[in-house]
Amino acid sequence: MILPFGSSSQLQLSITVPEFYAQYINLQFYGHNLHSNTSHPLAAYFVLVLQVSPDLSIVLHRSEVIKDEKTPHWEAFKVPLFVLQQFHEGSIELKCYNFNVNATDSFIGHCRTTLYQLQQGPGAMNSYMLLDTSGVHIHEKTSLMLRRCDLTTGPTYFDLINKGIHLHLTEAVDMTASNGNPNSPDSLHFIHPHQPSAYLRSILSVTPPLLAYLANSRIAALGFGAKVGDDFKLSQCFYLNGSPSDAHVDGLVGLLNAYRTSRIALQPFAPTEFADCIYYVSTLAKAESRRRVGLYFCLLILTDGAPSNNKRTIDAIVDSSYFPCSVFAIGVGKKKVIPGMDILLSPTLKHSDGRALCRQNFMFVHSDDLDKENALALLPLQMIQWAKRFDSA
Helix, strand or coil: CEEECCCCCEEECCCCCCHHHHEEEEEEEEEECCCCCCCCCCEEEEEEEEEEECCEEEEEEECCCEECCCCCECCCEEEEHHHHHHCCCCEEEEEEEECCCCCCCEEEEEEEECHHHHCCCCCHHHEEECECCCCCECCCCCEEEEEEEEEEECCCHHHHHHCCCEEEEEEEEECCHHHCCCCCCCCCCCCCCCCCCHHHHHHHHHCHHHHCCECCCEEEEEEECEEECCCCEEECCEECCCCCCCCEEEHHHHHHHHHHHHHHHCEECCCCCCHHHHHHHHHHHHHHHHHCCCEEEEEEEEECCCCCCHHHHHHHHHHHCCCCEEEEEEECCCCCCCCCHHHHHCCCCECCCCCECCCCCEEEEEHHHHHHHCHHHHHHHHHHHHHHHHCCC
16 A cells, blocks of 8 residues: 655555455345234345444344245345454344335344354254344244355455545534533533633544544534524534635644634524535535545534434435445533434434435444444444445455
8 A cells, every 4th residue: 555655755555454354254044924013015124233232233234125025035145254253242133124115114023143153054043033122022933044154255444445445534513502602611612722622522532543544634624503604694514614615624733723713703503403414425425426536435423412303314314325425423521322313323214215224324422432332443344334335345
């Protein structure tokens, strides 16, 4: 890999990647005696979820929908083995749903397993009776069964880097009035020359680990939830640097300067709404899907609350899941659990036009838990999932 090193020189970097990172577990499941619990016709699919902690779940696979078949045989799929090993204390859960047109998908049943159990292969050990939400068996014949389990290889994050894929980073900062008056010590945006605000600490915590993977030092800096400009008009997506045409700043220093300056030049308002910021990034990601210049887009949303318009935010998340884009909401403040944010984490999200979420590309983690949850480590996984689904990596 060749990296720029100064204005007239380059640094050649060689990385030896352990074979372990290229190992995948190849799985295939089929259902038995499945049925719809509602008036909608049977259209079954399942989601394979790794439940790392009560607050962090990783969607490893979402199957295709098979209609009018009580014994559906879904296509085989591959899961990176390193993810299951890295979060080995987590439980593996299979959740089966019925796809309902123009309605929320209904829950059929779920079951739990482990990597060790899956590695035993097809047979009685990997025949799972489905449970309802209360943990009761639905029916002794309603089950999911393992049809295939073997090791194979697949793309790694390092393959993407070797192909010239780089990150494009955008950070969006919540400027709503719920954060408090910036002149008050209780405010999450407190302005003080020697005491960094909660948002400033979060920026300093979440940004540096990503800088080495950027195509260049430019970062797009956005704000939302404030009145800005000469006419103080409410905006849910504005440029922190005050530019009318370009949101980009130069590196971490430029980001911090834009954040500090913007706090003085705007009027905090309401409500909390970051769908426009997601659309800003997904528009760039959609263009990348056509041009293929080697960029994957990452949006970090720093906020103290959940959006007030869930439907529009869900539409934005689902739309962005079809493009090379990941969205991480970073909680700021004392509230570790933000009511309403869990709705955006559902693997069954649907766009208003009926499109289903095609892959998990939205995560939430509180800024105090960044190291404990290791949430940003899921960015390479999401990039791999994108490459496997839409690219030829």
